[in-house]
Amino acid sequence: MNFEFSDEQNLLREQAAGFLGDNCPPSAVRAILEGDAPFDADLWKQIAELGWTATTIPEAHGGLGLSYLELCVIAEELGRAVAPVPYSSSVYLATEALLLAGSDAQKEAWLPKLAEGKAIGTFALSEGPGQPSPRALATRSAGGRLTGSKLPVADGDVADFAVVVAGSDAGDGASLHLIPLDGDGVARRTVETLDPTRSHAKLDFDGADAEPLGADGEGWALTQRLLDRAAVLFAWEQVGGSNAALEQAKAYAMERYTFGRPIAGHQAIKHKLANIYVKNTLARSNCYYGAWALSTDASELPVAAATARVAAIQAYYFASKENIQTHGGMGFTWEFDCQFHYRRAKLLSVNIGSEGVWQDRLIAAIENDRAA
Amino acid sequence: MDFSDTPAEAAFRAEARAWLEANQPTEDELSGLDGLEQARLWQKRKFDAGWACIRWPKEYGGRGASAIEQVIWNQEEARTGTTFGVFGIGQGMAAPTLMAWATEEQKLEHLPPLASGEHIWCQLFSEPAGGSDLAALRTNAVKDGDEWVINGQKIWTTGAHFSDYAILVLRTDPNVPKHKGLTYFFLDMKSPGIEVKPIKQISGDSGFNEVYFTDVRVSDAQRLGAVGQGWQVALTTLMNERAAIGAGGGGAGFRQLFDLATRVQIDDRPAIEDRSVRAKLANWYVQEAGLRYTGYRSLTALSRGELPGPENSIGKYVGAAKGQDMASFAMDLLAMSGAITDPEFADAAGLFQDAYMGAPGGRIAGGTDEIMLNILAERVLGLPQDVRVDKGIPFSDVPTGAS
Ligand SMILES: Cc1cc2nc3c(=O)[nH]c(=O)nc-3n(C[C@H](O)[C@H](O)[C@H](O)COP(=O)(O)OP(=O)(O)OC[C@H]3O[C@@H](n4cnc5c(N)ncnc54)[C@H](O)[C@@H]3O)c2cc1C
Numbered sequence: 001m002n003f004e005f006s007d008e009q010n011l012l013r014e015q016a017a018g019f020l021g022d023n024c025p026p027s028a029v030r031a032i033l034e035g036d037a038p039f040d041a042d043l044w045k046q047i048a049e050l051g052w053t054a055t056t057i058p059e060a061h062g063g064l065g066l067s068y069l070e071l072c073v074i075a076e077e078l079g080r081a082v083a084p085v086p087y088s089s090s091v092y093l094a095t096e097a098l099l100l101a102g103s104d105a106q107k108e109a110w111l112p113k114l115a116e117g118k119a120i121g122t123f124a125l126s127e128g129p130g131q132p133s134p135r136a137l138a139t140r141s142a143g144g145r146l147t148g149s150k151l152p153v154a155d156g157d158v159a160d161f162a163v164v165v166a167g168s169d170a171g172d173g174a175s176l177h178l179i180p181l182d183g184d185g186v187a188r189r190t191v192e193t194l195d196p197t198r199s200h201a202k203l204d205f206d207g208a209d210a211e212p213l214g215a216d217g218e219g220w221a222l223t224q225r226l227l228d229r230a231a232v233l234f235a236w237e238q239v240g241g242s243n244a245a246l247e248q249a250k251a252y253a254m255e256r257y258t259f260g261r262p263i264a265g266h267q268a269i270k271h272k273l274a275n276i277y278v279k280n281t282l283a284r285s286n287c288y289y290g291a292w293a294l295s296t297d298a299s300e301l302p303v304a305a306a307t308a309r310v311a312a313i314q315a316y317y318f319a320s321k322e323n324i325q326t327h328g329g330m331g332f333t334w335e336f337d338c339q340f341h342y343r344r345a346k347l348l349s350v351n352i353g354s355e356g357v358w359q360d361r362l363i364a365a366i367e368n369d370r371a372a
Numbered sequence: 373m374d375f376s377d378t379p380a381e382a383a384f385r386a387e388a389r390a391w392l393e394a395n396q397p398t399e400d401e402l403s404g405l406d407g408l409e410q411a412r413l414w415q416k417r418k419f420d421a422g423w424a425c426i427r428w429p430k431e432y433g434g435r436g437a438s439a440i441e442q443v444i445w446n447q448e449e450a451r452t453g454t455t456f457g458v459f460g461i462g463q464g465m466a467a468p469t470l471m472a473w474a475t476e477e478q479k480l481e482h483l484p485p486l487a488s489g490e491h492i493w494c495q496l497f498s499e500p501a502g503g504s505d506l507a508a509l510r511t512n513a514v515k516d517g518d519e520w521v522i523n524g525q526k527i528w529t530t531g532a533h534f535s536d537y538a539i540l541v542l543r544t545d546p547n548v549p550k551h552k553g554l555t556y557f558f559l560d561m562k563s564p565g566i567e568v569k570p571i572k573q574i575s576g577d578s579g580f581n582e583v584y585f586t587d588v589r590v591s592d593a594q595r596l597g598a599v600g601q602g603w604q605v606a607l608t609t610l611m612n613e614r615a616a617i618g619a620g621g622g623g624a625g626f627r628q629l630f631d632l633a634t635r636v637q638i639d640d641r642p643a644i645e646d647r648s649v650r651a652k653l654a655n656w657y658v659q660e661a662g663l664r665y666t667g668y669r670s671l672t673a674l675s676r677g678e679l680p681g682p683e684n685s686i687g688k689y690v691g692a693a694k695g696q697d698m699a700s701f702a703m704d705l706l707a708m709s710g711a712i713t714d715p716e717f718a719d720a721a722g723l724f725q726d727a728y729m730g731a732p733g734g735r736i737a738g739g740t741d742e743i744m745l746n747i748l749a750e751r752v753l754g755l756p757q758d759v760r761v762d763k764g765i766p767f768s769d770v771p772t773g774a775s
Contacts, residue, residue, distance in 0.1 A: 003668045265756035270749035282662025292375045359654035
């Protein structure tokens with residue numbers, strides 16, 4: 001047993017942090033927040049050049065064939081920088097879906113482009129308010145054509161293809177489909193969300209060409225596996241953001257004076273920051289376990305992923321709101337960057353199922369283990 | 373990063389498990405013994421087979437095992453459920469302090485009987501005027517030849533009534549600022565002039581005591597660290613204390629609460645099926661797992677020779693509050709029976725009720741929640757210290773409450 005990242009992985013972390021410090025400063029995040037561009041295309045290009053989009057794609061498909069531990073390291077740094085790029089959609093979801101369920105032809109068609117960052121993929125599950133379930137899915141396919149609407153789809157307005165979860169009469173009640181988004185029968189429009197640094201869309205399919213991804217009637221089980229895997233990576237992003245929020249709060253608390261001393265010296269503020277640190281540390285430790293389970297595809301993954309996810313959701317939400325509180329009135333202004341984390345924390349927490357969903361999944365996974 | 377065993381670790385785990393399974397004390401062996409005697413029987417058996425305090429060097433009674441092997445051993449021992457708390461202070465706090473500060477001769481004399489359970493140690497730190505503000509303690513020691521003469525009073529001393537030895541911090545110079553006038557010793561609890569009086573706790577038990585000193589003499593050879601260096605030595609103890617308290621799982625954890633939730637009903641269905649119950653259980657599982665893996669991570673640091681740092685305060689801070697909330701929630705799940713402690717009727721022999729009555733102590737012992745947060749804020753995050761009106765002035769001039 002060994003509970004640390006390797007020296008090479010720590011070096012990657014340093015390089016990633018250095019690169020994002022230079023190329024994704026708060027001003028870059030703000031440019032996307034305030035401008036019309038859906039994401040930072042320059043940053044995306046550089047990220048692809050660094051090979052980050054190729055991390056876990058096998059070398060045979062144009063990737064680097066590195067482990068998921070490396071991907072966790074990158075995820076943490078992207079989260080810390082609140083990077084405005086379609087990385088989670090394309091890498092944790094679309095790439096993963098292809099790796100999990102893609103045919104050789106599908107992998108050959110898409111993985112090299114995903115690795116190079118030339119193609120962006122996304123994953124379309126939600127169909128509006130409420131928690132999706134196979135029974136509730138109105139999107140359906142028949143005779144190789146898909147009809148229905150997906151809302152919201154992260155990066156749906158910029159992606160080249162989407163992996164779409166549709167209802168099915170077979171097996172577990174769902175099937176996955178790979179749909180190029182520039183074809184006939186696909187309409188998309190940008191939808192505003194709480195976090196404009198990450199763009200979202202509504203996708204309407206009206207008889208769109210639908211290639212099955214994996215077997216019909218296995219789509220729901222695949223979706224759950226995909227979400228478990230993505231949950232670990234989302235959790236690392238959240239932990240990165242959460243630590244950045246703590247650093248921001250701490251920096252401000254050290255320089256802001258009230259009653260003749262830095263507010264960082266007032267116990268209520270000290271204890272607030274210590275409590276953020278505690279939650280962040282527990283979340284990070286749970287993410288270590290999740291990273292290991294993901295990287296080894298361990299049978300513990302469902303428990304480990306849900307544990308990391310719940311901890312990270314709670315930590316980032318807490319850090320992001322208490323960061324604003326620590327800043328006083330300044331924290332509530334548009335001009336200050338505290339809003340980045342407050343927005344991103346909530347977005348990441350609802351993106352692949354919210355706190356309650358993952359608390360429930362955690363207990364279900366524990367129940368499964370006990371029954372086994 | 374690898375949370376699974378290497379072949380060598382798997383072999384060690386198998387060996388540990390086999391030994392634990394073959395050597396569990398039987399009902400027969402334990403019957404008629406009080407809790408202390410039971411604990412000693414088990415400790416001696418481990419010691420004789422080389423399974424006591426396994427990280428300690430062999431010459432001090434340990435096994436020279438690695439930090440990872442300690443993790444494996446703890447997991448396996450927890451699996452069999454045979455753990456006793458009475459040796460925690462001696463083995464978890466006094467021993468690391470002796471290892472860091474005592475002479476080789478003293479270590480060879482005192483560590484093996486600590487490992488075997490022959491000697492039990494207690495911690496004589498807190499005083500009526502020195503709890504959170506430990507460095508404000510007043511019990512004094514005056515040098516007399518090769519000896520020191522101690523007068524004063526300690527309080528809240530867990531296990532003093534059955535302890536053989538103690539570690540203690542004393543004021544040896546009241547005319548310098550408070551942290552500078554302290555000196556650290558260890559002594560024999562049978563020394564003439566020591567009087568131990570039990571204190572009754574809210575639970576009705578008497579786990580801790582008042583300890584009075586009247587002209588108690590201790591040899592200068594039993595001083596750890598230099599005269600006036602007592603605070604620094606005490607920090608060795610305190611860091612290990614928090615690491616030790618944080619590591620302890622306790623009997624009323626997630627597993628017990630989960631089992632309870634499958635046993636009791638809400639709306640005619642097992643409580644575990646209720647979404648709000650699941651959410652709470654999930655949160656506690658997440659905390660428990662987070663503490664476990666935080667502990668593992670700090671062990672990796674320890675195995676590189678780093679000392680337990682202030683970040684270990686997390687374990688005790690989170691663990692104590694979690695235990696209290698879980699016990700309270702468990703009693704809610706039991707509904708109107710939740711309050712029953714009568715052994716004839718109480719669920720799980722009153723496990724959660726006991727935990728509920730013990731939990732407030734956990735949030736105070738070894739440094740209160742508030743002090744843990746201060747430590748994390750100041751020593752981990754580097755935030756400014758609280759304003760202190762006693763800073764830099766001689767201890768004898770520090771204002772005190774009417775006491
Ligand atoms: C079950 C139990 C076992 C114990 N066993 C031992 C033992 O074996 N050996 C030993 O030496 N001691 C032992 N103690 C004593 C323990 O270490 C002290 O009780 C503890 O450090 C608190 O000190 P106090 O009781 O004097 O409370 P006080 O220091 O008077 O604190 C009272 C309240 O004020 C708060 N407070 C104090 N200072 C500050 C501050 N600077 N900022 C914010 N809040 C503050 C505290 O958090 C607390 O809420 C034990 C205590 C308990 C409950």
